[in-house]
């Protein structure tokens with residue numbers, strides 16, 4: 001493959017999150033199109049003149065780029081002829097908060113890079129500061145912020161002059177601390193010193209003089225100091241790109257990798273030996289444009305604690321959320337107000353199967369919002385017929401009735417079934433019965449909680465509507481026994497979600513469908529959580545090869561943008577509704593319909609059901625192999641898994657949150673794992689690794 005092609009394929013901005021606001025971390029890289037070792041300005045270059053292999057360098061750089069582009073937004077600068085070291089963007093300057101302290105290179109050989117970088121920063125809108133024209137300063141290669149941003153460690157003695165340090169004072173609100181580099185092999189500070197996001201530092205002590213070591217030891221407590229061996233230092237272990245909990249670096253020893261993993265870091269090794277020939281590795285190839293030094297405040301100006309306090313003060317306490325305050329999201333990832341990144345393993349109870357803020361759904365939503373959002377059903381709108389047709393073509397059901405929340409759609413199905421019972425089946429007036437299952441979850445309206453078997457869901461909310469019978473889930477004999485001539489419907493979740501991802505015995509649904517047909521009872525399946533790809537098929541009932549009479553959908557019908565739900569059925573059932581029988585001001589509005597159409601298209605085009613089947617089978621097998629004294633069983637279908645524990649799930653969910661994985665307990669002892677279906681295999685592995693680690697801890 002030619003180098004040009006590689007760049008064409010991957011060289012543009014890759015990460016999808018927050019391109020607009022620039023709040024997320026942005027990195028500057030330069031493709032090694034012109035990379036070469038053709039002068040000697042550090043000991044690494046000696047003996048390597050003309051010996052670099054550009055094709056190989058390109059492949060290694062591309063891999064680094066691709067790894068980083070999953071973690072941050074990566075922007076590129078084109079290299080200029082005669083500047084082979086431009087690939088080492090870290091040396092171009094030090095950027096933070098719209099200001100860049102531009103480098104003035106020590107060696108003549110690199111000085112032609114300066115105008116190219118200056119132009120780039122000016123065009124990008126940076127305030128460019130010339131640190132010290134007469135005194136060399138080699139940018140981020142020699143200047144590194146501590147994790148909390150209060151301290152700027154700056155190297156001198158090999159490249160950057162100590163005089164230039166004064167010019168950095170006052171540029172940002174950080175104390176400048178000078179470190180004397182005494183080993184010519186570690187000629188830039190970032191080759192021997194790496195402040196990490198957990199407040200620790202990874203460094204090679206022999207590269208510093210005694211006074212500098214004393215200063216490092218004064219600032220970092222012993223448990224915060226990760227001393228790197230000479231062998232690892234020579235592999236450029238300290239030349240690491242640390243983004244939140246991930247450390248990306250050249251290949252290192254197993255011992256060091258283990259040390260970092262034990263501290264909770266995800267270590268990604270990318271072979272970069274082609275760049276070692278010029279004295280650089282991962283960190284040298286990357287410049288941070290917006291270091292993730294975070295103010296600790298959201299864009300609204302409030303801290304996470306403030307926001308939690310406001311919510312607790314002014315909001316009803318009908319939930320017990322994990323204390324993570326999410327500010328933005330993309331795909332399978334979310335970011336909190338402090339800029340920490342988490343893998344979302346709940347996907348808003350399967351409402352974001354398509355991933356957070358899916359661009360195609362967002363586009364549809366914005367375009368429709370600019371045209372018309374709400375007409376009410378008093379008038380017709382252009383989008384409703386198209387959604388109804390899309391639903392028909394996708395599911396085969398002749399008719400649909402759109403609503404908003406899931407509970408409303410369930411209510412709609414219950415009303416349809418009762419009226420069908422009276423009008424079509426001929427049950428006496430006000431005598432219809434509907435069979436439901438123990439441990440069901442269909443929403444929170446009075447009628448729905450009235451037939452819940454969870455005492456808390458009902459307590460204090462009665463009296464409830466009559467006409468419901470409860471049978472154990474999965475028990476076909478109990479269902480058979482409960483059917484009477486007045487029974488108009490059997491309402492069931494194909495897999496019980498809130499109950500803890502309970503999969504019924506093999507053949508249960510098929511037999512239930514047969515019984516319903518035999519007794520002229522409508523089979524209503526609630527696919528609000530199980531549907532639209534979650535279990536590895538478009539609908540969970542398809543695993544049993546049945547055709548229910550009524551299907552209820554919600555959640556992912558909008559990809560998480562907007563509450564959209566619907567009841568799908570035949571003309572015979574939905575035909576019972578006459579004008580005035582039922583309705584909702586927002587049900588079927590054009591914005592909802594445009595969003596739902598885009599959301600369905602994503603499910604089909606991105607083959608989310610197939611992805612769910614494939615990744616779900618992999619994750620289930622992997623978790624079932626896990627040895628943990630806390631785990632009783634692991635079950636599920638598709639990317640909808642539950643880990644049944646013999647201990648409280650909440651503390652483990654909190655431990656997972658602290659490791660960057662968001663899960664929520666359901667009932668006391670179950671952790672549900674249900675990431676957005678767009679999740680990549682590598683991201684899934686990242687999450688599973690953390691889940692395994694937390695569950696295997698004492």
Ligand SMILES: Cc1ncc(COP(=O)(O)O)c(C=O)c1O
Nearest residue numbers: 405406407441442443526528529
């Ligand atoms: C199976 C099932 N039905 C109905 C609902 C209720 O949906 P909503 O919260 O949108 O009212 C849920 C929500 O979790 C559900 O899982």
